[in-house]
Amino acid sequence: MTSKSPGSSATPPATSPWQTILSLLIVFHLFFVFLALGSNYSRSSLTYDLLNRFAFYTRLFNFDLDFTPYHLTHGTDADVDHRSEVLAKGSEEWIVFPRGGFRGADSYKRQQRFAAMWAFQALNGGQPALFAQALGNYVSRQQHLVPQQVRCRKHFQQPREDVAGGTAAQRDPEDPSRFSVAYTANVIVNADASVDVIRVEETGQVAVPVNSAGNARGTNANERGR
Amino acid sequence: MNAVARYFDSLFSVCGTAWNRFWFTPADPSGLCVLRVLTGVLALWFLLSFVFDLTTWFGPDGLLPIETVRQLTGTEDSAWNGRLSYLMYSDNPTLLRVLHGVGLLVVAAFTVGFATRLTSVLTLAIILSYIHRGPMVSGPFEPVLTMLLFYLCFAPCGASLSVDQWLRQRRKGDSANVSRLAGVEPSMAANLCWRLIQVHVAALYLMMGLTKLGGSDVWWMGEAMWWLVAHTESRLVDLTFLHRHVYVINLWTHGVVVLELLFGLLVWQPLARPLLLVLTTLHWILIGLLTGLLSFAVVMLVANLCFVSPATMAEVIRFLTHRSRSSASLPSVGG
Numbered sequence: 185m186t187s188k189s190p191g192s193s194a195t196p197p198a199t200s201p202w203q204t205i206l207s208l209l210i211v212f213h214l215f216f217v218f219l220a221l222g223s224n225y226s227r228s229s230l231t232y233d234l235l236n237r238f239a240f241y242t243r244l245f246n247f248d249l250d251f252t253p254y255h256l257t258h259g260t261d262a263d264v265d266h267r268s269e270v271l272a273k274g275s276e277e278w279i280v281f282p283r284g285g286f287r288g289a290d291s292y293k294r295q296q297r298f299a300a301m302w303a304f305q306a307l308n309g310g311q312p313a314l315f316a317q318a319l320g321n322y323v324s325r326q327q328h329l330v331p332q333q334v335r336c337r338k339h340f341q342q343p344r345e346d347v348a349g350g351t352a353a354q355r356d357p358e359d360p361s362r363f364s365v366a367y368t369a370n371v372i373v374n375a376d377a378s379v380d381v382i383r384v385e386e387t388g389q390v391a392v393p394v395n396s397a398g399n400a401r402g403t404n405a406n407e408r409g410r
Numbered sequence: 411m412n413a414v415a416r417y418f419d420s421l422f423s424v425c426g427t428a429w430n431r432f433w434f435t436p437a438d439p440s441g442l443c444v445l446r447v448l449t450g451v452l453a454l455w456f457l458l459s460f461v462f463d464l465t466t467w468f469g470p471d472g473l474l475p476i477e478t479v480r481q482l483t484g485t486e487d488s489a490w491n492g493r494l495s496y497l498m499y500s501d502n503p504t505l506l507r508v509l510h511g512v513g514l515l516v517v518a519a520f521t522v523g524f525a526t527r528l529t530s531v532l533t534l535a536i537i538l539s540y541i542h543r544g545p546m547v548s549g550p551f552e553p554v555l556t557m558l559l560f561y562l563c564f565a566p567c568g569a570s571l572s573v574d575q576w577l578r579q580r581r582k583g584d585s586a587n588v589s590r591l592a593g594v595e596p597s598m599a600a601n602l603c604w605r606l607i608q609v610h611v612a613a614l615y616l617m618m619g620l621t622k623l624g625g626s627d628v629w630w631m632g633e634a635m636w637w638l639v640a641h642t643e644s645r646l647v648d649l650t651f652l653h654r655h656v657y658v659i660n661l662w663t664h665g666v667v668v669l670e671l672l673f674g675l676l677v678w679q680p681l682a683r684p685l686l687l688v689l690t691t692l693h694w695i696l697i698g699l700l701t702g703l704l705s706f707a708v709v710m711l712v713a714n715l716c717f718v719s720p721a722t723m724a725e726v727i728r729f730l731t732h733r734s735r736s737s738a739s740l741p742s743v744g745g
Contacts, residue, residue, distance in 0.1 A: 239492030
């Protein structure tokens with residue numbers, strides 16, 4: 185079924201100048217492939233600078249994995265399910281994104297990743313207001329709803345011990361205790377249909393509203409590689 | 411000193427010969443042609459996943475407006491950070507749909523092997539444009555897909571199983587008896603691309619195994635698969651009954667790490683390869699069902715095909731086409 189070289193029957197040709205050039209290109213290419221793969225989880229200053237300097241190759245052709253979680257899970261807060269939610273004016277029920285559908289669909293996964301990135305930005309000093317504003321704008325103009333609040337929530341998994349022998353609440357995966365809010369903002373729809381968001385901080389604090397120019401700016405997303 | 415010099419001379423000679431044999435031995439491009447079809451189908455699948463969501467993400471009132479993406483990627487002041495996308499220049503819904511339709515046609519042409527040299531490059535550019543337009547919502551599927559597309563740009567992947575081959579045969583006046591795998595000459599380019607895909611896939615497995623062992627101890631402690639099982643909003647199958655079977659969870663977790671590390675190291679051994687391919691096939695099916703990352707699981711199964719020899723693939727395809735065309739006789743494949 186298998187063979188050392190793919191279906192070859194000819195003897196290897198003698199080395200030629202073209203083979204030397206190709207060999208150098210192969211080494212160059214594989215160096216950056218291995219560099220990108222090896223830097224996916226964490227980066228040193230050296231690997232970070234190398235990948236940035238050669239971004240015209242590594243990022244352009246998507247060799248730079250950009251901290252994509254190929255580890256699938258480390259059991260941390262970042263590895264839980266995330267959801268974006270909108271509370272429309274006059275409603276008491278939050279609209280959840282992704283809005284049902286087949287969980288294996290790429291469209292479903294993209295909604296989850298949007299929420300995950302939103303939560304990451306909120307919890308790491310990034311620019312979560314951009315996500316909140318985009319969601320408010322989308323719901324207002326494309327879904328034709330008047331958003332009152334938007335939020336990003338984490339849905340934590342149950343530890344195995346809870347499922348095995350916990351209380352009724354611990355055994356219920358949808359129990360409110362399994363959810364945590366990463367970011368909440370009030371939404372203001374202006375007369376010109378533009379959307380502003382005001383982050384809901386803890387009691388006693390007031391957040392500066394963020395308009396379409398994006399006044400609240402935190403850590404540059406490139407520090408995380410995105 | 412003479413002994414040292416002789417040692418290094420011998421070392422470089424052996425390594426050089428092995429290097430040349432590994433990279434530059436002409437090989438049958440049939441496997442790459444099969445890979446082209448499957449990768450093209452996956453690229454079509456990727457684009458089709460945007461059909462109903464195009465304006466949701468990339469429209470003027472979408473979830474990822476152009477300005478937002480520029481701010482998040484640090485390119486709001488026109489600095490270039492390696493990302494390039496024609497979708498960043500307009501968010502007009504009609505234009506987006508037209509571009510999307512054109513993209514689907516190009517990728518379909520690549521899949522069926524029409525003007526393969528051109529459509530392979532265009533397909534890569536199209537897929538990369540969608541990824542670079544919204545990098546924050548791309549996952550593990552996209553880098554593997556673009557990796558395959560990148561190498562197929564340099565490969566003679568239109569040599570067979572393609573409209574290009576049919577047109578070539580027709581020009582020669584031999585369309586009546588054309589085998590889908592006839593007239594395929596071994597080439598160095600085919601071997602080079604095939605080997606690059608193999609090395610890249612092996613390195614990907616190693617990376618996946620190693621990153622599981624860093625960060626936290628859930629993979630060391632054998633608990634990681636439970637944390638995937640317990641994802642209520644992602645999973646396609648409910649395996650929470652495994653909470654009663656700790657050893658199964660532990661074995662599965664350790665098995666995943668061992669398999670990914672061993673694959674990257676041992677897949678080069680012909681004896682180990684069939685077993686590793688069968689085990690990883692089972693692995694990706696389970697991961698896809700557990701995490702909902704179906705596209706990622708499928709693209710890894712496709713990428714694994716780079717370790718199946720083109721001769722074997724040719725035999726399978728010949729068997730299938732012989733069964734579907736029971737009255738036709740197929741000429742044998744060279745190589």
